[in-house]
Amino acid sequence: MSELLRVENLKKYFKTPKGLLHAVDDVSFSIEKGETLGVVGESGCGKSTLGRCIIHLLEPTDGKVFFEGENITNISGARLKESRKDMQMIFQDPFSSINPRMTVKSIIEEPMVIHKIHNGDKAKQGKAVLEIMETVGLAERLADSYPHELDGGRRQRIGIARALALEPKFIVCDEPVSALDVSIQAQILNLMQDLQEQRGLTYIFITHDLSVVKHISDNICVMYLGTLVEKCTSDKLFEKQFHPYTQALLSAIPIAKANIKRERILLKGEITSPINPAPGCRFAPRCLYAKTECFNRQPELKELEPGHFVACHLY
Numbered sequence: 491m492s493e494l495l496r497v498e499n500l501k502k503y504f505k506t507p508k509g510l511l512h513a514v515d516d517v518s519f520s521i522e523k524g525e526t527l528g529v530v531g532e533s534g535c536g537k538s539t540l541g542r543c544i545i546h547l548l549e550p551t552d553g554k555v556f557f558e559g560e561n562i563t564n565i566s567g568a569r570l571k572e573s574r575k576d577m578q579m580i581f582q583d584p585f586s587s588i589n590p591r592m593t594v595k596s597i598i599e600e601p602m603v604i605h606k607i608h609n610g611d612k613a614k615q616g617k618a619v620l621e622i623m624e625t626v627g628l629a630e631r632l633a634d635s636y637p638h639e640l641d642g643g644r645r646q647r648i649g650i651a652r653a654l655a656l657e658p659k660f661i662v663c664d665e666p667v668s669a670l671d672v673s674i675q676a677q678i679l680n681l682m683q684d685l686q687e688q689r690g691l692t693y694i695f696i697t698h699d700l701s702v703v704k705h706i707s708d709n710i711c712v713m714y715l716g717t718l719v720e721k722c723t724s725d726k727l728f729e730k731q732f733h734p735y736t737q738a739l740l741s742a743i744p745i746a747k748a749n750i751k752r753e754r755i756l757l758k759g760e761i762t763s764p765i766n767p768a769p770g771c772r773f774a775p776r777c778l779y780a781k782t783e784c785f786n787r788q789p790e791l792k793e794l795e796p797g798h799f800v801a802c803h804l805y
């Protein structure tokens with residue numbers, strides 16, 4: 491395997507009337523080709539901002555992004571447009587970013603038109619759209635339907651089809667199943683895994699729900715208020731969690747086997763504000779084990795076991 495994407499010390503701060511909001515604060519990781527990296531954490535911890543910075547929907551405040559070895563942090567113009575062919579995004583609600591007055595066919599076709607994929611050959615383009623629809627499990631008869639005429643599962647299939655239209659190598663999937671019923675969630679996750687196998691796709695899979703990423707992710711990054719608190723393989727993370735925040739997240743997932751008892755760890759207090767954050771560990775105000783040091787100095791990510799990284803002063 492070889493590295494597809496690397497993120498180095500990425501930061502994204504937003505200026506707000508109350509001060510500087512640290513949405514993403516010094517996050518680093520890399521992803522191998524064909525791999526899925528799960529990114530989990532509570533609402534507002536910076537997952538979407540991280541994904542958007544990586545694919546240039548937002549400009550990072552600091553840090554670097556490398557794609558296939560090339561530093562793409564500051565690309566613009568024609569090179570940026572070119573990079574859209576490689577990197578795409580699937581949204582929780584694809585229709586916040588899509589014109590509701592467009593038909594299914596025209597939604598999927600639009601990226602091909604913008605990027606002149608078929609050099610204006612309408613017949614070729616129409617055929618390509620139908621092929622993608624078939625790939626994602628959308629019946630041909632739906633080509634002239636409008637998004638609002640379809641159910642949530644089919645709508646998300648359009649979002650996936652649109653992301654695939656340019657045959658990207660890498661897709662940021664931002665809560666792609668969170669808005670769907672549980673039964674439909676499994677269908678969409680299966681589809682995404684099949685597509686990954688067939689096309690060798692690499693994913694970042696963003697979710698607030700650890701149980702969703704368990705099966706789909708090779709590696710997992712746990713985020714808390716803009717920072718990375720734990721990262722390792724998915725298998726390891728479900729076996730052993732070091733960070734008290736990860737422990738709390740895991741404890742909220744019901745276990746299938748009835749003979750295992752797990753104490754649910756309830757997090758006390760509200761998530762603190764990411765605006766002008768206090769020094770120290772971001773999780774300290776809610777941590778059951780916090781000591782003085784935790785409020786004074788931000789912990790660095792340390793490799794506690796081979797491949798298992800944790801940012802916590804307890805270790």
Ligand SMILES: Nc1ncnc2c1ncn2[C@@H]1O[C@H](COP(=O)(O)OP(=O)(O)OP(=O)(O)O)[C@@H](O)[C@H]1O
Pocket residue numbers: 504505506511512513531532533534535536537538539540698764
């Ligand atoms: N354009 C913006 N201007 C100011 N603040 C922003 C902007 N976009 C995001 N934020 C703030 O940045 C922080 C991270 O937001 P983000 O949407 O990345 O979180 P998230 O983990 O994706 O949350 P969710 O699970 O709710 O989608 C939040 O505090 C949010 O309010």
Ligand SMILES: [Mg+2]
Pocket residue numbers: 537538539664
């Ligand atoms: Mg989000």
